[in-house]
Amino acid sequence: MFKRIKEDIRCVMDRDPAARNAFEVLTTYPGLHALLFHRCNHWLWRKRLRWLARFFSTIARWLTGIEIHPGARIGRRFFIDHGMGVVIGETAEIGDDVTLYHGVTLGGTSWEQGKRHPTLGDDVVVGAGAKILGPLQVGSGARVGSNAVVLRDVPEGATMVGIPARMAGVRPRTDSADDRRRAAVARKIGFDAYGTTDMPDPVANAVNAILDHIHVTDARLEQMCRAIRGMGGDVEDTRIPDVEVDELDCGEPAPEAGEQGVDVTAGSGQVRGRQDRTGS
Incomplete structure (x- = not known):
């Protein structure tokens, strides 16, 4: 557990130039606090203590301004910058090294049971105010511009802008x-x-x-x-x-x-x- 927390702090310091030291990140970053709450709540959710998980997730929302459903699955080195107004739905799935800015919504478009929230691959960046709606796939390395509204699948390495979001280009995924x-x-x-x-x-x-x-x-x-x-x-x-x-x-x-x-x-x-x- 402590190793994972250390990894979370390191990823914040790597991605936010305003972060000066680990103590500052641990005590003043609501995105990190929301993530730590979610890990505990998700554990309760998997143990079928679902009312308790929802109760603590509500407390986390009051304290951080970030709403993460305890059923959401989140990978490693996840970073929410600023964080106010972020909403992540129950069936959302997030890969490793993902970054969300404030005002992002990973929401659903249906009242039906089952998968209804987006799945984000590794190394995805979602700009401030963007909305990704429905059980769609966002490929690894994709970028979603600020205030974009994504309603369809996003290829790997693509940059999406506008309402509704359109593809502005595809960044080659190479390691040359x-x-x-x-x-x-x-x-x-x-x-x-x-x-x-x-x-x-x-x-x-x-x-x-x-x-x-x-x-x-x-x-x-x-x-x-x-x-x-x-x-x-x-x-x-x-x-x-x-x-x-x-x-x-x-x-x-x-x-x-x-x-x-x-x-x-x-x-x-x-x-x-x-x-x-x-x-x-």
């Missing part, structure tokens, strides 16, 4: 060296290319292209400085700071000076740079 490198550079400069933003995929792809360009430009600039020094030129011996995280090993060598360009697939939003292009 390029993806890991981009994510590291994004974290270093303060932009989350893949996680908590509700921007449509074309915008995120454009930022990915900029990150790729920065990486290649820095590598070639260092190569040029070494070559000038080798020919006797006077170049200040100041190393350009890396933007990548030191412990990240992407397994990718720096581009050679004689390469004609770096070609990346258009689906990842990358660019093609050539050595005869100066100032780009």
Whole structure:
């Protein structure tokens, strides 16, 4: 139990830059309090002590402003940011590493018994005020924009916006060296290319292209400085700071000076740079 609580606190600190330490998270974050209440209530629910589970869930709602039915199934590292007004129905199922913002509803559209609430896969982010209604499936890695109303299944990696929600794009679910490198550079400069933003995929792809360009430009600039020094030129011996995280090993060598360009697939939003292009 304590290991799980520690994991919950760590996931809050990883996803919320306002979280300063574990004690602050444990004592002041209503999303964490609602989750701890729910774990106890869900245990009572499975033991068929259902009135007691509902009673304590009502107390949790009074204290946190978050309503989670004790019958809902929630995975690990679940994070509710701010939390006020979040409603999660009885038959809702939530995977691992899911993030919900305030005002989110995982609701039903029918009074019939049985499965009537949504199922969210792993690594789903649902923006503030969004509504996901009915026994639909939200694929792993999907993003639901703020105030969107989702009424149909969402593919893996899709970004949904609008009322009713429409698909703005699909983010490829890959774990290549390029993806890991981009994510590291994004974290270093303060932009989350893949996680908590509700921007449509074309915008995120454009930022990915900029990150790729920065990486290649820095590598070639260092190569040029070494070559000038080798020919006797006077170049200040100041190393350009890396933007990548030191412990990240992407397994990718720096581009050679004689390469004609770096070609990346258009689906990842990358660019093609050539050595005869100066100032780009």
